[in-house]
Amino acid sequence: MADGGIGRILALSDGVFAIALTLLILDIVVPAATTDDELGKVLLHLWPRYLAYALSFLVIARFWVIHHQTFRLIVRDNATLVWLNFLLLFFIAFLPFPTAVLGGHEGAPAAAVLYATALFLTSASSAAYLWYATGRGKLIRPDVGRGQIRAMRARSMSGPVLFALSVPIAAVAPYGAEAVWIFAFPLARMSFVWFFAEEPGQQGSPGPPLP
Amino acid sequence: MADGGIGRILALSDGVFAIALTLLILDIVVPAATTDDELGKVLLHLWPRYLAYALSFLVIARFWVIHHQTFRLIVRDNATLVWLNFLLLFFIAFLPFPTAVLGGHEGAPAAAVLYATALFLTSASSAAYLWYATGRGKLIRPDVGRGQIRAMRARSMSGPVLFALSVPIAAVAPYGAEAVWIFAFPLARMSFVWFFAEEPGQQGSPGPPLP
Amino acid sequence: MADGGIGRILALSDGVFAIALTLLILDIVVPAATTDDELGKVLLHLWPRYLAYALSFLVIARFWVIHHQTFRLIVRDNATLVWLNFLLLFFIAFLPFPTAVLGGHEGAPAAAVLYATALFLTSASSAAYLWYATGRGKLIRPDVGRGQIRAMRARSMSGPVLFALSVPIAAVAPYGAEAVWIFAFPLARMSFVWFFAEEPGQQGSPGPPLP
Amino acid sequence: MADGGIGRILALSDGVFAIALTLLILDIVVPAATTDDELGKVLLHLWPRYLAYALSFLVIARFWVIHHQTFRLIVRDNATLVWLNFLLLFFIAFLPFPTAVLGGHEGAPAAAVLYATALFLTSASSAAYLWYATGRGKLIRPDVGRGQIRAMRARSMSGPVLFALSVPIAAVAPYGAEAVWIFAFPLARMSFVWFFAEEPGQQGSPGPPLP
Secondary structure (H helix, E strand, O other): OHHHHHHHHHHHHHHHHHHHHHHHHHHOOOOOOOOOOOHHHHHHHOHHHHHHHHHHHHHHHHHHHHHHHHHHHEOOOOHHHHHHHHHHHHHHHHOHHHHHHHHHOOOOHHHHHHHHHHHHHHHHHHHHHHHHHHOOOOOEOOOOOHHHHHHHHHHHOHHHHHHHHHHHHHHHOHHHHHHHHHHHHHHHHHHHHHHHHHHHHHHHOOOOOOO | OHHHHHHHHHHHHHHHHHHHHHHHHHHOOOOOOOOOOOHHHHHHHOHHHHHHHHHHHHHHHHHHHHHHHHHHHEOOOOHHHHHHHHHHHHHHHHOHHHHHHHHHOOOOHHHHHHHHHHHHHHHHHHHHHHHHHHOOOOOEOOOOOHHHHHHHHHHHOHHHHHHHHHHHHHHHOHHHHHHHHHHHHHHHHHHHHHHHHHHHHHHHOOOOOOO | OHHHHHHHHHHHHHHHHHHHHHHHHHHOOOOOOOOOOOHHHHHHHOHHHHHHHHHHHHHHHHHHHHHHHHHHHEOOOOHHHHHHHHHHHHHHHHOHHHHHHHHHOOOOHHHHHHHHHHHHHHHHHHHHHHHHHHOOOOOEOOOOOHHHHHHHHHHHOHHHHHHHHHHHHHHHOHHHHHHHHHHHHHHHHHHHHHHHHHHHHHHHOOOOOOO | OHHHHHHHHHHHHHHHHHHHHHHHHHHOOOOOOOOOOOHHHHHHHOHHHHHHHHHHHHHHHHHHHHHHHHHHHEOOOOHHHHHHHHHHHHHHHHOHHHHHHHHHOOOOHHHHHHHHHHHHHHHHHHHHHHHHHHOOOOOEOOOOOHHHHHHHHHHHHHHHHHHHHHHHHHHHOHHHHHHHHHHHHHHHHHHHHHHHHHHHHHHHOOOOOOO
């Protein structure tokens, strides 16, 4: 029963993630008046849109990976978790808009500030449900150790901190902010590999069966 | 078998809910002719669209939560339930349109009347499948008490009543109607918390296993 | 294993159905130049688009119901079934286009012929996988009687026949074709209720457990 | 647990595949200024868009079938598989763009080169996760024979090789490249039937139960 409840939260979330990932491409369009001869040049000049597409795809993919890892540990749901999860989905579904603005206004401070703010709010809401589920909500598997929880919580703060720092940078140096976002990804990626590498060992142990 | 049937109804419904939630963002666009210098101002002037986006996201999320709670109690499906569910999905999939009209015509009575009417029809169809499943359809778990059913049915009427009242208000005072919609949400939210808070106790009890 | 295979076919199919249902709304737009004063009139003048939206929603919903009923009986999959199912999804995903044309060119013979042809091809491919699965493919549960199979096959022909007939009607009398489509739905609906009404009895019988 | 992990990877992937398949139709639009009298002619003149739609639908469907077959053999997931799968989804979600360009610029070398390159990158990433899962990753069922793995790996190279060859062809003879893509499909299709035809026998064998 509880599992059935979580199952639908995941189904809805996966749907929103999948659609946000796929809608990003709708921002890349060749102007209708383009002739066949100009086409090659026009396609190359769209590079800021390709970059914005790739960046947002990576960012949404990473939030999905965090969601996937966290919900593997969650065994119960409640109303607060449902609404914190909706808060995350709200910002995930919003991301195609700042992506489109960034792709169309490469180098404009306003576009970079909007994007940085959106990433900050998304990562803050991603941390929020993780903190709630592993803390007050008591929704995770009883066999998850305190050390692992502390590590997950600490790691969940790297996004909000980095993206908050990138907001003022975006206002004065838009390209600098983009460098932070691109740098933030592989950095966080490495800690992720380290975390994931641990898990198989735990999966191999018998442990209590999940309800 | 019956469960497999319900499983697909939920999968299709979650898909429609997820897409409706995510399509809302397609209405927020920066005009193509915007220069980098104007961008900041243009982004701020889009506030009616952000508001319409947030309002509709909340509204669709709430209909999903009601759907989620109700279908937790449903153990069988039949043709009438399938079509009443499609009636709800019809209005859920329709909501991006009144949202776009409201975001583009903030303060216009016609936009507010359209939105109020759409919300009324959606909440009425949301009540319809709930009443059918818990009443004539006899589709819910046998261990659900009469008191709980009565409470659910009563609560399901708050949406249609409030949104029906907001239609004439929208015609004469569009911003007043918006206040009703925003007020309606937290109000209904509170009763939802109260309802959900009860459930864990029931889940803890052994009860008959679900098929 | 086989079930896992069918599970993913259903997940992909439900995704395509859900998106096709929801994308239909993107065709209903208020022209950008509309003033607040004109808005009410403009919204009413969009009625051919609302009608096309409702008609296509009903049609896609019905194809989903047939899909749902048929796959309840299917216990194995193979390559032919996968590709016949893709043929159906191809036409389901195509339907938003003729819907948009019909909504924008109410009464034009070319729009009605396109819509009739699309419905004919969709219903023919819907019949194709049903005939294959219940016939040469031998993919259905062994306890499904010959009489039930014969009834399902006969019923699956009503769509192709009706929609094929509506193609020449659409060419000379577009509104006559629309009447056929709207009439075809409730008619087929009734036979569906009759079919569905039978099922509970079969479900109540013990029967062999599904793999 | 591992299964739950794979379940969500599949749910997200099926979502992206389903949306990519369905978004393709958004590129086919009748110009707003079209009169009812011209409509028939305009609809016929859209044939390059219908062709691009059908081609991309087939291509995405085939990548889904490969995904479906490969993940039937995969019993464990890890971080590398998740990110290789995202690499595939990145290119799947990208395909609606080259499809739109090809449909709007039939016969332009730049459009054909873009499409060929996109297909090459998609098929290369499709081969990448297959090679990883069956090789270093050791993620597949222990009862899958070395011969079957070798056959799958060999077959997975046909796409990258063919589509890489089509890039230079597209630059000098765009229609020649289209012939290669259309020819590549049925060819690969045949080997697929041969592969799938084998499976039922293996499914019939008892084999170790999947976790």
